[in-house]
Amino acid sequence: MLSSNGLNGSGLILVSLMMVACAGSKGSDRQGESAESTVQRAIRNQVFVEGGSFRLGDVGHPNGSPYIVLTDHARPAVEVSVDSYSISKYETTWGEMHVYYEKLGRFPLYEGSLYDEKFIAEPSQDPLSPYFYLKPARTPNYHEAEGYCAWLGDQTGLPFALPTEAQWEFAARSRGSNVPFATNTGVADNDTYLQRPRQYIDPSIPPSGNMLSHSSLVMERRPVGSYPPNPIGLHDMSGNVAEWTQDWFQKDYYQYAPLNNPKGPLKPIDPDSPEKTVRDWAGHGDHVGGNATVFARSGVPVSAGGNGFRCVVNHPKPINR
Template sequence: MKNKTFWIFGVLTISIISLAYGYTKIIVPKKEIAVNAADCHELPSSNESEFKPTIENKFKPNSDKTPKGMVWIPGGEFSMGSNVEDESLCSIKGVTKDAAPIHRVYVDGYYMDQTEVTNEEFEKFVKATGYITVAEQKPTKEEFPTANEEDLITGSVIFTPTPSAVNLNDFLQWWRYEPGTDWRHPDGPQSTIKGKEKYPVVHVVYEDAAAYAKWAGKRLPTEAEWEFAARGGKTGNLYAWGNNLKPNGKFQANIYQGHFPIKDGDTGEDGFKGIAPTAQYAPNAYGLYDMAGNVWEWVNDWYSVDYYKSLAESGQTIKNPQGPAAYNDPNDPSQIKRVHRGGSFLCTDQYCTRYMVGTRGKGEYRSAANHLGFRCVKSK
């Protein structure tokens, strides 16, 4: 079973972990990275002069037309992207460059879910449709022709803390493929979602999220829509709530504090160790919860490392961008990837600070993990 698990992990889901970590693995020199938060002194900074003011649309629909659990996002013109060069407070240089350069974008108004889709919401969809997620489906020989039949087993990827401090260059040390893991069994085959109805659903791949959205009469947001909403009408902020990570000394999102990724390393200073129920922190200016941390969120766009560069080079304000026509990740060219946004409960100042509002994540479109979910939007 150990060999089977290792094989299936390596083939089926290794790219899901590359959403932020692959860059670190490639760019950082082969040496031990500090795992003590006290060793991290340099805060990320942003040159706000590169951001032009956000211009919101004036139209507002009647409030009685707002779908339950959603809020109106006015849309408009804004500066999209990030000019922060550091991956983390430990100043790993240059790895957020796929979120540059800053460029002007316009989006029409739309409705957006206030929270990430929860277990109870996803369960209603499954009961109504009989839908089976990708993690619950046995991989096929057509997908993996070189695999042995006994190696084709259902499951998903789970974060697994290490016994002690490790070199952060090798993310395989804290992730494992666990057979029998899926949205109903988020922490392994013996776990359940009982009592976790308000937690965000996880272990869903892109097509699972898109299927739910279609059933609900909604769709997945574009990357531009997601960022416009996360910024809340503000211009150039580092975070969905402002420029201070802890205003008045309080965390505003469920992220990781303490020694990453060791067992019991998360101190839970933000109120949670691991994943949290939705809406545990103040909403942003548009009334949206958890636009940073808790779980990464699928968006509709293909991932291309140089997409922002191509938009900026046009010299125009891009209207309702739908993402690139094809995926492009030179670091992993064989994998088909979609964009993730928002960061997760595993984002830490020592390793991955992609809860910063303009930064991006990525993942193989048929791979899932216990820190990845989604929310939906609806056109007016």
């Protein structure tokens, strides 16, 4: 296990050895895989993001009009800086989450509940299944997403965590470029195909476009990495599933955000109904008023199920080179 103080010489050697042993790049390579291979893949799939300054929030069209017109949550944009970090190139998959649930004995917590069927489902080998092991996981609540990243940290000694809202947007916008979508082109070409009436995507029909955005009521998603990555190598930060961040949600937070490494409010605005910030509203299929752009943000109760996530490693140097 790596030192909890970060990477040192022996730590770098160990990471290198883990990389050599690792096979496959997307999600789980097979159903029922080991915890070791899941952890190895999590390390290798981290993409280094060199820190810098950018305008966090809705920077607007060239003519000055905002991308998001229904809410002010992403305005006014504010100049902030973030330190260097790494972030997963893929959303966490059903197969990977199953390993975490199994290793930490999480299944009994959800037996007989709605979550047992929808969000703790056994990963499937069937590409038609909404629970196909390479598709992005949808968690039963915020705590399981946070717990998965913490588990990776425990297994490696590396500072794994959920991304802050600023880290998420900086990476989605390829280090803060003024683009409305986290796609290869910066614009959206939506893959709207759904097999009807089952509403299952037929895997024999290749993906079209560069993202998948549709109704949040439909469980179906494409396997992670089905669409081209954004310019720094990250997949599905526009579309597939909406993603948790670690920040408590505050509608007007940008007006008070610190200039360096903003991390959201120190505590929930409403302790009786705590909400975390969820990004990538395209994962909920909300196109109205530009809300599917990369700037969209909203608060979701920590107890709510259905969102996905990816982890970051808060270390100033690449961990997998």
